[in-house]
Amino acid sequence: MNHQSKSLSNPSWPILILTVALLLLGFNLRAQKTAKPNVIAYYTGGGGTLIDSFPVEKLSHLIFSFGHLKGDSLHINNAKDSALISKMVELKSRNKDLKVMIAMGGWSACAPCSEVFSRKNGRETFAKTTKELLDYFHADGIDIDWEYPAVAGFPGHRYTEDDKQNFTLLIQSLRKRLGKKAEISFAAGGTKNCIDSCFEWKKVMPLVNRVNLMSYDLVSGYATQSGHHTALFSTSQLPLSADYGIREMIKMGVPAEKIALGAAFYARIFQNTTDANQGLYQPTKFLSGVSYKQFQNQFIENNGFKYYWDDEAKAPYYYNAATKQMATFDDPKSIALKTKYVVDCKLNGIMFWELSDDSYSNGLLSVIDDTLKK
Secondary structure, eight states: OOHHHHHHHOTTHHHHHHHHHHHHHHHHHHHHHHOOOEEEEEEOOOTTOOGGGSOGGGOSEEEEEEEEEETTEEEOOOHHHHHHHHHHHHGGGTOTTOEEEEEEEOTTSOTTHHHHTTSHHHHHHHHHHHHHHHHHHTOOEEEEEOSOSSSOOSTTOOOOTTHHHHHHHHHHHHHHHHTTTSEEEEEEESSHHHHHHSOOHHHHGGGSSEEEEEOSOSSOTTOSBOOOTTOSSOBTTBOOOHHHHHHHHHHTTOOGGGEEEEEESEEEEEEESSOOGGGTTOBEEEEEEEEGGGHHHHSOGGGTOEEEEETTTTEEEEEETTTTEEEEOOOHHHHHHHHHHHHHTTOSEEEEEOGGGSOSSSSHHHHHHHHHTO
16 A cells, blocks of 8 residues: 555544644635735925824834935935934834835926936946945835826926836836845826826836825816815716726736825815815816814814815815815825725725824824724
8 A cells, every 4th residue: 555545544634634724724814814004104204293203103114205316326415314214213113014215206306317217327326325325224115206207297307208118227226236125116196197108017016015106186286177186086077086096007017916095194275266166176276285284273164164075086175165265185084985995905005195294193194094903
């Protein structure tokens, strides 16, 4: 009798198979349970905020914003910023799983990106200095905020069709230099133009940990019609939304588990020229932004503001009929729905701009955390 037939004839064999199966099932259930969506905060240190006053235990990632290009190198502008990055890394003593990253660029600060990253030596110098800075600060990764490769971004900034391929080469240089352990992410605009034209998605995504979808400012500072700047779902009059951007990226081959949905911890106020439709979809111009922590002082009935909820867009807004001002934003209700969307669609996580705009306690970050625990 061979070993196989002897084993199969042993009456304890089915029990062993069942035990192994149950152990594997238990492992899989634990793995699914621990695959919690990431909670990713950009942080500028603005508004006189103190990073250690925020509930960083509720974050998976904290991104310093911003480092910049100096020549071809990644550069931290001053001693104050260096001290802030060091302080952010120290917060790992409160949250051992926290990843601290450095973002490069930003809306108005990537003027040289197109030229520098068009050159091999530019890309390689940037990757080399990125590794040096990450090692110096004991930080975990780099987030590229080039707004935008291959399409128009900040007025006057250079962009060319070649940016699309050069962005891929940049990410390849970073991954080669930083190794497999370091995290690499990048920010992508939520417009059709950016999703269609900025990136070689199928080449880039295998090399990065995630893409942070900027599904906010979708009604921009250059808008001539009012609307929701950070809607979860599209409407017939406003096609751009978080859901739209995510669906379009998935069509491009981006894995859902590598997409972080973007939320706004601030309002954008628009000045309409007509008093109609409770402020929505009217001729307008952008006025200013307001931090979430200031809402309770600014958007009150005594100031003429009335709260509305758009159930199609799943988005809140305030409108002041007397001044014809409309404020569009995220609030606890919309943040909870976005967080649930992330869970239901098995996305990588929820990202927000930015932590300085939140309250130290019982803010929007706490809403995300509470929703994930339900």
